[in-house]
Amino acid sequence: MMARPLKQRAAMTSDLILAVxxxxxxxxxxLVNGTGVLAEVTGGPANLMAGDGRAPFEAVLAVARDALATAGKAPAALADCRAVLGxxxxxxxARSRFFAFAPPFAxxxxxxxxxxxxxxxxxGEDGGIVIQGTGAAAAVLVEGRLTEIGGWGFALDDFGSGADIGRRALRAALRAHDEPGAPPPFAAAVLxxxxxxxxTVMDWAQGAAPRDFAQLAPRVFDAAEHGTPEAEAILARAAEETARLVRLCAAHGAERVAVLGSVGRRIAPMLHADTAALLVEPAGDAMNGAVIALRQGLGHCA
Amino acid sequence: MMARPLKQRAAMTSDLILAVxxxxxxxxxxLVNGTGVLAEVTGGPANLMAGDGRAPFEAVLAVARDALATAGKAPAALADCRAVLGxxxxxxxARSRFFAFAPPFAxxxxxxxxxxxxxxxxxGEDGGIVIQGTGAAAAVLVEGRLTEIGGWGFALDDFGSGADIGRRALRAALRAHDEPGAPPPFAAAVLxxxxxxxxTVMDWAQGAAPRDFAQLAPRVFDAAEHGTPEAEAILARAAEETARLVRLCAAHGAERVAVLGSVGRRIAPMLHADTAALLVEPAGDAMNGAVIALRQGLGHCA
Incomplete structure (x- = not known):
């Protein structure tokens, strides 16, 4: 009967923050506390829109447990953490679905x-970002006011994302297959x-998730570096989308824009001078930002 | 005990053909027999790739029963029909899955x-077709040899299809929503x-089928007829795809091309002279073609 009051006191005095x-x-x-970083780990996909929301919930729990273990904390310390999830x-x-699974954090x-x-x-200062990873989106903070841009998901848009690059590579390969004669090496390699x-590619694509398509993106970057015209054309199209999103950030008042994400980092150097002039390096990452959000009370909490 | 031999004899002597x-x-x-058309009916979606294949199987059965009823035949006449399904x-x-459901036809x-x-x-003679309905594909017959072109499905391509037109309308509307200021009327109407x-549109699109997107296509055609630039741009893009497919038909040896399907019929008049010169009106429809396929033994049968 002692355990419960003790645990509750721990939860109230702990300064553990888990940023995801x-x-x-x-x-x-x-995992951070007042003195610094205690652990940093990686885990599985956690897009909240995936399936019925159970998979991203489990992915967050798994990575939280892993972070605690890495920091040498007991699993029960989960209940002491203030978790902030970006x-x-x-x-x-999707947020409501997540909260309905009853996350075990303080x-x-x-x-x-x-x-x-x-x-x-x-x-936490004003600026704009373009993120191109598996998906693509942008966001702007002007006088503390957030405007989210794009991020409409793979089914409708996400152009310039890793998933889009992979999808375009497959499409180009299938279109090459439709031409008379033997397909060029890039098409053959992608298929x-x-x-x-x-x-089989067509059957596969029916049930494929964005991350499945995105797994083809590194191959497109590599082929472009080796001067493959089809790959260069796909990346040029992605860079157009990056530039469009950078311009939208500026149109919404951002005076500086950081291009982020595994895909964005590789595309940013391809941008033309007009958009490149707006670009800056990010000061910190999304987990730094999550901690700022928590401290400034900016999230949706439960 | 008499019923079964009688029914089997009927199956062997019947000249009923059901073309779908x-x-x-x-x-x-x-539904046709040696003397002509007995019934013509419409039914639900029957793309063989849909779900686990049960829905298209049920759709075919339902439309078959409906055709028999319309012709004044007993339901048991299903077993007398030679069914040919395009x-x-x-x-x-997908064909194997369909046969595994044990279709009840002769x-x-x-x-x-x-x-x-x-x-x-x-x-049954040589030529090429471009079909743009919910999906998009092309096919060529040259010296009796079939070449199928495109038709890679909505997940990867199907550009110029009704589903693609609807998807592009939604994408344009969301992109207009991302711009500063009030969205134009077309964007507002589409959303x-x-x-x-x-x-909600983003959530909806996650689980939407091609036919759900395609339901927006008539709205795009209507808006284009009223001079809405966004709608005109979407149809111009679809017409580029039609032209690409017509040129592919020619590249594969077709000397004449028919542009078919609810979307294709409306797009064909938009084509430029270079591709328009190849176009002809179709002599018959896909159900005429299915009967030809059956009589010439061209299908996959069970």
């Missing part, structure tokens, strides 16, 4: 991955990477 | 919707047609 940055291909977690797909419905706050990255990139034949 | 033309938004069936998504895997033959339409359009807000 989660997207369609994976998540990262950082997650892709954090629509109101407090759970959710912000969008974009908001977390934005707060981290400029240390081989995704399945045995155009028919 | 099925796609992602619906199907049509025509269906979208008729990949080898004989069941499956051809792709494209092949059926091609045989119908040129009465309203698909859901209450950009967030």
């Amino acid at each position: 940055d989660g997207g369609g291909s994976g998540c990262r977690a950082r 997650l892709a797909g954090a629509t109101p419905d 407090e759970t706050c959710i912000v969008s991955d974009g908001y977390a990255a934005l707060l981290g990139a400029f240390g 081989k990477a995704a399945g045995a034949s155009p028919q | 033309d099925g796609g992602g938004s619906g199907c049509r069936a025509r 269906l979208a998504g008729a990949t080898p895997d 004989e069941t033959c499956i051809v792709s919707d494209g092949y059926a339409a091609l045989l119908g359009a040129f009465g 309203k047609a698909a859901g209450a807000s950009p967030q």
Whole structure:
């Protein structure tokens, strides 16, 4: 009968913060307290829109447990953590689903991955970000007011994302297959990477998740570096989307823009001077931003 | 004990042919015998790739029963029919799934919707077709040899299809929503047609089928007729795809091309002279073609 009051007191006096940055291909977690970083780990996909929301919930729990273990804390310390989750797909419905699974933290706050990255990139100050990872989105903070741009998901848009790059590579390969004569080497290599034949690729694509398409993106970057015209064309198209999002950030009042994400970092150097002039390096990452969100009371909490 | 031998004899002597033309938004069936058309009815979506294949199987059965009833035949006459099904998504895997549901016809033959339409359009003679309905594909018959082009499905391509037109309308509306200031009327109308807000549209799109997107296509055609630039741009893009497919038909040896499907029929008049010169009117429809396929033994039968 003693355990419960003790535990509750611990929860109230603990300064443990678990910051999670989660997207369609994976998540990262950082455990901090007042003195610094205690652990940093990576985990599975945590886009809140995935399926019925159970998978991203489990991914967050797994990465939280892993962070505690890495820091040498007991599993029960989960209940002492204030968790702040910067997650892709954090629509109101998706957030409600997440809270309905009853997260075991002392407090759970959710912000969008974009908001977390934005707060981290400029240390809570004004600015704009474009993120291109598995998905693509942008966000702007002007006089403390957040405007989210894009991020409409793979089914409708997400152009310039890793998933879009992979989808375009497959499409180009299938279109090459439709031409008379033998397909060029790039088309053959892309089809081989995704399945045995155009028919199997088509069947596969029916049920494939954005992260499945995104797994083809590194191959496109590599082929472009080797001067493959089809790959260069796909990346040029992605860079157009990056530039469009950078311009939208400026149109919403951002005077500086950071281009983030595994794909964005590789595309940023391709931008033309007009948009490149707006670009800055980020000051911190999305987990820094999540902690700022928690401290400034900016998330949706339960 | 008399019923069974009588029924079997009927099956062997019957000249009933049920021809079905099925796609992602619906199907049509025509019941014919040696003397002519007995019934013609419409039914639900019958793309063989849909879900686990049960829904298109049920759709075909329903439309078959409806055709028999319309012709004044008893339900048991199903077992007397030779059914020939020209269906979208008729990949080898999808056909096997269909046969595994044990279709109750005397004989069941499956051809792709494209092949059926091609045989119908040129009465079994050489030519090429572009079909743009809910999906998009092309097919060419040269010296009796079939080449299927495109038809890679909504997840990867199907550009110029009704589903693609609807998806592009939603994307344009969401992108307009991302711009500073009030969205133009077309964007507002499209979002309203698909859901209450950009967030609900995004959630909706996650689980939407091609035919759900395609339901927005007529709205785009109507808006283009009223001079709405965003709608005109979407249809111009679809017409580029039509032209690309027409040129591919020619590259594969077709000397004449019929542009078919609810969307294709409306786009064909928009084509430029270079591709328009190849166009001809179809001689017959996909159900005529299915009957030709059956009589020439061209389908996959069980």
